[in-house]
Amino acid sequence: MSTEVEQLKQVVEQLRKEVTRLSDQEDIRKLQYTYGYYLDKCLYKEVADLFSNHKDTCVEFLGGRYNGKEGVKRLYVGRFSKAFVSGRNGPVHGFLLDHPQMQGIVDINPEGTRGKGRFRSMMSAGTHESIKETHPRGLVQWWEGGIYENEYIKEDGVWKIFRLKYFPFWHATFEKGWSHTKPNYVPFLSTTFPDDPNGPDILCEHPMLWPDTRVVPFHYTHPVTGEQVADDDLRAPHFGKDASTSTPPLVLSKPDSEG
Incomplete structure (x- = not known):
């Protein structure tokens, strides 16, 4: 009997851990969807309140x-607030920024x-023609597609965003589409704080x-083979060219405290 009880305790503990893991996963999904x-x-x-106060918290x-x-x-x-909604917290009439x-x-x-x-995320954004004279972006409508590779931290039983890394993969105007996106359509950030x-x-x-x-590196391994995608396969050479001729693969950065 004691052996059966001990086995039952082990099963219960395994189930408890699995339920906790599944609950944590769902809490993080809810956190990201809320974002x-x-x-x-x-x-x-x-x-901003969804983020941890940890010293290594960051957004890329x-x-x-x-x-x-x-x-x-x-x-x-x-x-973002100053650029899109004139510094207020909340929407302004006629400005669209859906970010599923x-x-x-x-x-x-x-x-x-x-x-x-x-x-x-696949974003649809822009302005209604009725505000083209009053909104700083004028009359515009655009698409954006991007990948998040994020880290989360549990503090006092609450999951928070720890390191958010968003790679806006592509942009395009609604009228011409992604085949005709101009170079530097959305400029990279070039000036650091406090100069900006x-x-x-x-x-x-x-x-x-x-x-x-190029591929944004996966935080997880292949679910069947257990392997990571090879570095060369994360590159994006021109058609028919060897991977070695292309830009090096992306690397997910770490804070200085983690080397």
């Missing part, structure tokens, strides 16, 4: 890295304290935009 819904409506203060976007919670606020409450979060793949570390997630009051703390190596089609 998308807030971003849709330019609720930038709420977006368009070739720049915003460090710490203050850096996060500088990007969302500073840069899709295809979430979430993994939790064995300790249940950190998580990683890969998500896709809303700029990043540092500039990142190897930023990429369409027609660059």
